[in-house]
Each structure stands twice: as structure tokens, then as C-alpha cells.
Amino acid sequence: MKKLLFIFASMFFMFACTQEEENLLPTNEKATAETSKLNTAEAQLRFAKLLSQAASSSVEVRNFLKKEAIKQFDNDYDIFYPIVKDKIVTDGKSFKDILLSYCNTPNELTEIEQSQLLLNILIPDLTLFWNFNAEKWDTNNKEIVVLCRDDERDTMYENGENIGQMEKGNIPGFPCLVVKNNERLNIKTINTRSGEITYEFISDAYDRSKRIDKPATRHSERDDALEPTENLTIGIASSEFKANIVEAWNELKNIRGAYQRDYIYYGITKDNKPGILNRNIREELYRFRIQPEAFTKISDQDKVDPTLQTPTQEKRYLTYDEIMKKIWSDGMFEFRFKSYIASDNNDKAMEHLLTFSVDPRDLFSIEKIHVKHKNSTAFRHSKNFYSVNPANLKSKWYYPAKHSYTQNSVFTLPWDLYSKSLVIHLFVEEHDDAQEKKESRTIVNEFVNKADFSIEGGGEIDKIKLTAKLGYGISSTKTTTTVTEISTTLGSDNLGVLSFFYHDPIIKSESNGLYNVYSVFNGTVEATLLPKDILK
Template sequence: MVKGDIPDFPCLVVKNNERMKVTSINTRSGEATYEFISDAFDGSKKVQTRHYDADNDLEATEDLNKYVSKDVVATAINAWREFKNVPNACQRDYIYYGINKTNTPGTLNRNIREKLYRFRISATAFGRIADADGDQRLQNLTQAKRYLSNEEILQKIWTDGNFEFRFKSYIAGETNKDAMEHKLVFSIKAKDVFSIEKIHLHHKNGTAFRQSKNFYSVDINNLRSKWIYPEQLNANIDNKVFMLPWDLYNKALSIHMYVEEFDPDQTIEKTVTVVNEFTNKADFSIEGGGSIDSVKLSAKLGYGFSHTNTTTSSTKVTTTVGSDELGTLSFFFYDPIIRAESNNTYKLYDVSSGDVTATILPINLITTR
């Protein structure tokens, strides 16, 4: 018989079976034993694919209501203890003017400033702010054969880029109702803005023809906020302090912060309208304040205010079409600084717009620089 011939008699063709393997060589009985190389080829067995899905813990989430140490609020601790049981007293009266609960008149300390101590972005805002080329986004990961460690996932799950958050603060003057602007800018990686509480794992089991694979993805509902501290971003003092001394004789009781996630785009102007609150001039004595280098210092007659009046002012905000507005935060001189104390730790007062929450603290420039 040659190649191409068709036999006219029955034939048996013997070939290697790629689905079987020899488990023992020929014995005295002349028989070898075999087994399937995979249960997938054994019809007598039910195949277990072992594909599965799981939501696994990835990062510990921060206690956003955690009390802070006494070092954080060193400037405010005495004010808290002096006025915590005094109705209508303001902690900043003690700090800025040196007024205590005896209601002795005090003079403005021009070395005191307000700083942006911390801020955080709501996790629900992520889908809106991660919308430009420079913004970081979440990406899916795939790994063959093995599982990724939590550290590997955190290194790879975010795309390259940064978020740029801008805080523009406004405080109106008594004689000039147009609010004055001071801008703070922070460029921050997503891992420092949000933590990922859980990672979703979809596992595909390997077969004789393919390797096992693991697929990782994040549901944005598993993002959590983190406090962001400008001092930890290597911000200098000028990128934390956002105003001159809070002189209530000449300036409003209210500070407003317009906050955005900045994206490069066409420049536009928006008009921001805010309500300003001013003290009654009867609460001050100009003559009693004295002066330093020809700068008159206003002396406050006592803690609290006899009454206040409000005005409305507008200011132009320069921004871009693509930037994402996160809201306006309003702080007031009479807001508490410390709200509670426990074992030498302190609960701070925060202000929120929904998308952004921030804390400001008075500091003494003489002891800070």
C-alpha cells in the first residue's frame, strides 16, 4: 500500500491520545494503566470550573471624626478652656484680641492669621472631577496565574496624573464691599485624596488549554474620603495662610472660599455673590487701641457683639470651562475652633459644602515661621 491508496479491508489506526497519560508502565499481566490529564475530559466526573467573584478588603478607611492632638490646636486650647462654658463668647476673641471671660477690652494681635489646616473631597464627587486628561482615573487590572497583593493593586489601579484643587478666599471690607481674593493651589495624587475600601475580584480558573486569570476592578461606591493636610504637601507658609489679620473693625465677620478642581481649558469669569456680616462699630474703641508703625490698632471692648448687620457683595472668579465647581465654604469669626475635648485630644469645627469639607485654624506667625 502506498500513500493515497484506499484500503478495501477494515483498518485500525493507533495514535497517541493527548487527553490521556500513562500512570504506570506495563506490568507482568502486560497491561499499562492510564488516567485523564484533566477532569474536564473525564465524562464520569462533574467538572468544577471554580470561577468566582469576591469583594475583598483593600485599604483601611480613615476615621474622619477623629480627635486631634493638643499640638495641632496649641493656639486655641486656652481660648477653648476660657470660654467653653461662657454663652455668646467667641474663641477667636481670646486669640485675636486677648479678651478673657472677665470681658476686659483687648487689642488686635496682628501676628495671628488663619490657615487652611485640612480639607477633604467627598467620594461622591469623584465621577465628576475625574473628567479631564490630566486627572487620575481608576483602571481595571488583569493578572495571569497568580493573585496581586494589595500593595501591587494600589500601585497600578490609578492612572497617571494629579488633581489640582484651588481655594479662592474672599473677605469683604467695610468701606470696599468688593470681596478681596487670595488663592491657594494644591496638586494631589488620587491615592492621597481617596482610599479604596474594597476591590472586586473576578477569578477564572485555568484549564488544560489556558492559564488562570484574575481581573480586578473598583466600584466607585467603595471609594472613601481622606483628610488632606497642606503641611504634608510641602506647602510653604504662603500656601496655607490666606488672609491678613482678621480685623473686625475694618473687615467682615465672614470669610468665603470658592473651591474647584481645576482643568486647563478656555478661561472664563464667573460672578460669585456672597452675604457678608459686619460688627457694630460700638463694639470697638479706636483710641484705645494705640498704633504700631503708624498702623492704628482697634481695641475690642469685650467678647461677643452687640449686634451685626449684613450686606451682599459680588466678585469675579477667573476659572475655566472645564473646571469642576465644588462649592463655596463660609467661615465666621464666631464659629468655634474646638468643639470638644477628650484625654488631651480635641474635636475641631469643620465647614462643608457637600463636595468639599475644610477646617481652618488660627496660628501665630511669630511661633510658626
């Protein structure tokens, strides 16, 4: 609970209303209480003129202000006017009495008080620049300048006279006081009958009575947790599969030398009878992720690739939604996956390009965000700075089909082992616009023994002869090397190659109804291919 701080009231109203029920207004209705027509800057300037006269003319006033500031009731060198105005300064005169002696009209100070219910005097801590703060103020020196926080012209008053404007961005090299509203307090309620006002601290961190250690420093830094980290190893539900993958797992998981894709592509069961190629099955890029260590590499194109920003906010902290909106710059990463499956006749190699525009928020989570807080001073509001160390980025799985890439995320031809390699190669890059270039890549391919297949036994559809696989597994293979040409650009970031084999498992294990599926990882990119029935 925030501590209720002070209660002030006119003595006349206090006695007049002792028998009446209090009529309290909450803070957001305080404007209905008596207020003058002075705006904040006007009221502060009038008060600054009076204060400068009082401070320049009386060492007792200067000593009084110094003593009150050193108390640091809100953990800063603040002198809250509603607290101190009725305190005796000298010769039985209160601080308010002394200020009234410099007023041109009896109502001048009342108008200021009514318009500025949080009126405050700050002795700024300028020890970062020169030897001045409340403790170090030599009050025997009557030269003291008064400025106002909300005066855009930065007018300086000395002994009631306007002595000019301080240049923007300058730090005073002379003793000074700053008139401002206290930003560490809120108005809790206003009693319109009694004139009573109650205040509370915005945070217990500002309440000196609750401080048990050193006062808060002017600046602080910390790391805050921001987003939960995704569990990259959790299994997936059977509803995610778009082919009979679970059936293949259950049918062949205990059969040595049998491949799950034999069941899916050719319908070969544990009975090991010949099966015909199902030409409706394709390999789908089910998901992929990028290692956070690659972030600097893929965000290198200025004003195009998304980058991490350092947003700031005055007076308050940003909300989670505001941070997530501001911490990333505009733009999308463009990832390209070029698939290549060699043919025993190289002129008929199967190639297909998959392109995805990805929001960085879908690719990385931010585990921690660094917050640097600068407290308010006489010359600026409090300010918070937000930044992210790339080491605090965590990888997330990206699912193309969940981002409307359902047609583009499958390969165009079935994986026919009679004429195609056992290996699908995926060349991955983060694409940046620049001059196109061609690159030659040498890859290793693996082909099955034709003796494992029969064309005659496969039949035909629309005069296309279908191959029949004579049983699960492969009796023997042959390895070849081919050179393929990759189209890319000078600015694109090569993220390596992923190689998937027909005989790789699809499901590796099952636990509590979730399935752990096989993925390929090259140190930068990890991806999962799953067979998909295009008719489902």
C-alpha cells in the same frame, strides 16, 4: 498545611539506596538533579508527537486518558504524567511502555521526563463553545489533535504528523489534548540518590481529596477588603494647634456670648477687658476632604485627572503594594480654594488663592476591591482582574501642611473685624486646564457694629493704627450683599462654597486629651480652618 501528594522513584535506585541516608534537595535546587538540555517547548512538542501517535492508534489509550481526566485529582481535567505513566493500559503494557514503542531512540522519553518534572496532559473543557470535554469525549473517534501550551506557533499533531498551526486566538472545534506543565502542583523535594520526587499542591483548593462540596468553577469573583477606613470624626491632639487654641477653649468655653477667636485674635479673657488685634494670627486651611460621590465628577478630564484602572495579572495574585500602585492611573487632582472676605469698602476685599496638587491615594481609601479570577485553560494561563466600584471609595482627610504646603496654606492678612466681614467664603473647584472664564458670584456678608471697637485705644505699629475690641462677643451686626468675580476655566469642576464665620467655635468638645474641632461641609467638600500664629 498543603498536602504532600506523590512520591515517585526508579525501582533500581529505591533498592540500591535503602541503607543509605537520603539526600534531599529543596525545590529551588532541583536544577542540580539530572536534567536534559531540552527546553520546555521542545520537550512538549516531542511528547505531543508521541502522545498523538498513541492516542490515534489505540482506543484503549483514549479510554485510559478519559478515565484518568474524569478523576479530576486537582479539580481540573488534568492527567499528571508522573502519576499515570506506570499504570497498566492494556495487555500488561503501561502508559509509558506504549509511548516508548513510538520513540526513535531508547533515551527519547527519558530526556523528556527529566526536563519536564511537572509534565501534564489536559483534556480542555470547551463546552462554552461546543460539546467537548473529558466526559463528552467520544473515544470511539480516533481523530484527536494534540497541542502544546508553550509552543508559540501552536503546532497541531495528529497521529504523529504535524498538520499545521492553529491561528492565534482561535478555539479548537475538534477533540484535542494539550501538553503542558501542571500549574497546580509544586515540586517539594528531589532525592538525588534514590531519584525520588515529592510533589505538593500549590493550594488546598486544588486538592480533590479535601473537597467537600462542588469543585471549583473555572471562574470566580469576590470582593476583598483592601484598605482600612479612616475615622473622620476622631479628635486631634493639642500638638496640632499652632496658636493658643486650647487656652481659648479652656478660658471661654463656659462664657455665654464669648467667641474663642476673641481670645486668639484680641487676647480677650473671661474678664471681658478690651484687647488689641494680634496681626500675627492668620486662618489656616488645616484640612479638607472630598466626598467619594464626587469622584466621577472630578476625574472627568481624560489623560489628566487620575482614574481607577482595571489591572490584570497572569498566574498569580497581585500583592497589596502592587494593587495600590496599579489601581490608580498617573496624575494628580488640582484643587483650588479661593478665599474671599468682604470689606466695608469693597475695593479692599481680601482675596487669596490656595492651590493643591493631590495624589488620589491621599484623598480616598479603597475599602474593597473586586477580584475576578479565571482559571487556566488549555490555551491560556490563569488570570486575575482587579476593579474598584466607586461606591467602595472612602473619604480621607487631606492635611496641606503635611504635604509641604506650609506657606501657601494660610491667608495673607489677619482677620480684622473693624473693616472686614465676619464671614470667610471659600470657593472650591477641581481645576482642569481649558479656556479661562470669569464667573460672578453673589455672596452675603455680615459686619460688626463699629461701636464694639476703638482705633484710638488700639495704639499703632509702624504707623499702622490697630483696633481694640472692647469686649468679647458682638453687640449687633449688619448684613450686605456683594458680587465677586471668580476666575475659572471651562473644564473645571465647581465643588461649591464653604462659609466660615468668626463666631464659629474652633474646639467643640474634648475627650481623653483629643479635641473635636469645627468643620464646614457643603455636601461635597468638608474643610477645617484653624487660627495659626505665623511666628510659631
